[in-house]
Amino acid sequence: xxxxxxxxxxxxxxxxxxxxxxxxxxxxxxxxxxxxxxxxxxxxxxxxxxxxxxxxxxxxxxxxxxxxxxxxxxxxxxxxxxxxxxxxxxxxxxxxxxxxxxxxxxxxxxxxxxxxxxxxxxxxxxxxxxxxxxxxxxxxxxxxxxxxxxxxxxxxxxxxxxxxxxxxxxxxxxxxxxxxxxxxxxxxxxxxxxxxxxxxxxxxxxxxxxxxxxxxxxxx
Amino acid sequence: xxxxxxxxxxxxxxxxxxxxxxxxxxxxxxxxxxxxxxxxxxxxxxxxxxxxxxxxxxxxxxxxxxxxxxxxxxxxxxxxxxxxxxxxxxxxxxxxxxxxxxxxxxxxxxxxxxxxxxxxxxxxxxxxxxxxxxxxxxxxxxxxxxxxxxxxxxxxxxxxxxxxxxxxxxxxxxxxxxxxxxxxxxxxxxxxxxxxxxxxxxxxxxxxxxxxxxxxxxxxxxxxxxxxxxxxxxxxxxxxxxx
Numbered sequence: 194x195x196x197x198x199x200x201x202x203x204x205x206x207x208x209x210x211x212x213x214x215x216x217x218x219x220x221x222x223x224x225x226x227x228x229x230x231x232x233x234x235x236x237x238x239x240x241x242x243x244x245x246x247x248x249x250x251x252x253x254x255x256x257x258x259x260x261x262x263x264x265x266x267x268x269x270x271x272x273x274x275x276x277x278x279x280x281x282x283x284x285x286x287x288x289x290x291x292x293x294x295x296x297x298x299x300x301x302x303x304x305x306x307x308x309x310x311x312x313x314x315x316x317x318x319x320x321x322x323x324x325x326x327x328x329x330x331x332x333x334x335x336x337x338x339x340x341x342x343x344x345x346x347x348x349x350x351x352x353x354x355x356x357x358x359x360x361x362x363x364x365x366x367x368x369x370x371x372x373x374x375x376x377x378x379x380x381x382x383x384x385x386x387x388x389x390x391x392x393x394x395x396x397x398x399x400x401x402x403x404x405x406x407x408x409x410x411x412x413x
Numbered sequence: 414x415x416x417x418x419x420x421x422x423x424x425x426x427x428x429x430x431x432x433x434x435x436x437x438x439x440x441x442x443x444x445x446x447x448x449x450x451x452x453x454x455x456x457x458x459x460x461x462x463x464x465x466x467x468x469x470x471x472x473x474x475x476x477x478x479x480x481x482x483x484x485x486x487x488x489x490x491x492x493x494x495x496x497x498x499x500x501x502x503x504x505x506x507x508x509x510x511x512x513x514x515x516x517x518x519x520x521x522x523x524x525x526x527x528x529x530x531x532x533x534x535x536x537x538x539x540x541x542x543x544x545x546x547x548x549x550x551x552x553x554x555x556x557x558x559x560x561x562x563x564x565x566x567x568x569x570x571x572x573x574x575x576x577x578x579x580x581x582x583x584x585x586x587x588x589x590x591x592x593x594x595x596x597x598x599x600x601x602x603x604x605x606x607x608x609x610x611x612x613x614x615x616x617x618x619x620x621x622x623x624x625x626x627x628x629x630x631x632x633x634x635x636x637x638x639x640x641x642x643x644x645x646x647x648x649x650x651x652x653x654x655x656x
Contacts, residue, residue, distance in 0.1 A: 310500070310502070312498055312500050312502040313502050313503075313504065313505070315465055315496075315498070315502065316496075316498065316502035316503070316504070316561075316564075317504075317516075318465065318491070319463055319465065319491060319494075319495070319496035319565075320491070320495075320515075320516035320520060320564070320565070320568060321488040321489075321491035321492045321516065321520045321568065322488075322516065322519065322520055323488065326519050326520070330504075330515060330519060331504055331515075334506040335504075335505050335506045338506065410506070412548065412550070
């Protein structure tokens with residue numbers, strides 16, 4: 194017997210799919226902004242901050258980079274309530290993704306900061322800038338420029354990784370697929386469509402990030 | 414009182430003592446050319462003046478402020494002494510104008526317009542008004558170095574420290590930078606130049622300092638020193654650089 198594809202069976206659930214898609218996009222957008230912000234602060238602290246802070250950030254980075262994202266998510270969602278912090282699925286998903294991207298982008302941005310020629314920093318210092326001014330006005334932008342492709346890749350990894358938030362019943366794209374195939378038993382079609390949606394999202398995100406990069410870092 | 418006063422300054426990197434008690438007064442309007450072999454401590458001396466390196470003992474004062482002194486805000490001191498580097502060290506993400514404007518904006522807290530006017534003046538002074546919108550990567554080495562000079566001048570310093578500013582340049586680009594420095598000298602800017610341009614040191618300098626093994630080995634008016642060096646080491650050094 195040959196399996197007959199029945200994509201039409203998904204149609205009654207189109208609104209579930211659209212809501213899942215919107216959720217994934219918004220969650221990715223929000224956690225990208227906050228995650229890169231955490232990464233920028235973390236990388237700055239690691240390179241320009243006092244030693245104790247640098248070590249603290251280092252410990253955070255190692256902790257996150259050496260544990261599975263799913264466990265981090267479960268810890269935030271199921272573990273933190275024990276410490277008195279009760280979060281909705283969406284809040285937990287956002288926080289876990291921020292922490293995760295924050296750690297990876299700390300390392301990525303740090304590499305960019307460390308690639309700054311020593312002389313350029315000395316030029317800023319010689320112009321009577323504070324260390325913070327040197328970091329902010331002299332170091333960060335070229336650092337971002339250098340690591341932009343790596344950062345863009347990491348953002349996409351996090352976006353695709355966001356599919357595991359369905360495991361705490363956050364209603365994302367993967368949750369939509371789980372939901373639909375449990376109703377119409379069209380697992381192949383459901384996951385196929387959702388996989389395609391992720392693919393499109395990733396391609397779109399890459400294009401947007403590339404365009405943003407050439408906008409932020411103009412070079413003739 | 415000298416504008417820059419260096420008294421018995423010592424500095425070691427690990428066990429290597431680079432400055433072994435250097436004393437040097439620099440008056441306002443002096444153009445001090447510091448020459449010597451590599452490793453003689455010239456650049457280190459210059460870098461101690463604005464605190465890029467900290468000296469181990471002795472005192473350096475700039476306009477009465479003691480470098481590294483407990484009561485000294487180094488940022489106030491650094492506003493008084495501009496520095497120009499061998500490798501230009503322009504900010505790569507900013508245009509020529511942006512490079513010159515940045516410190517007046519964020520350090521001197523000037524308004525956008527005022528900073529821009531000053532920056533354009535300074536770029537015009539180094540002959541690069543038409544390159545204001547170019548990024549460093551679009552400029553030749555000589556042009557980059559002139560932007561770096563404009564950037565330092567925009568802070569209205571009392572003195573400029575020039576650390577081998579032509580050493581990274583192709584020979585045909587050296588003169589455009591030296592001409593700018595010569596103009597500054599003729600306008601009365603106090604200059605301390607670590608340089609290998611012997612002719613420039615002789616013609617533009619008001620004082621020649623020959624450093625040797627971490628000490629000021631010989632100093633005096635450049636023309637007299639070039640004509641009749643008193644020490645064997647300076648004789649050899651001048652001879653070697655002529656060859």
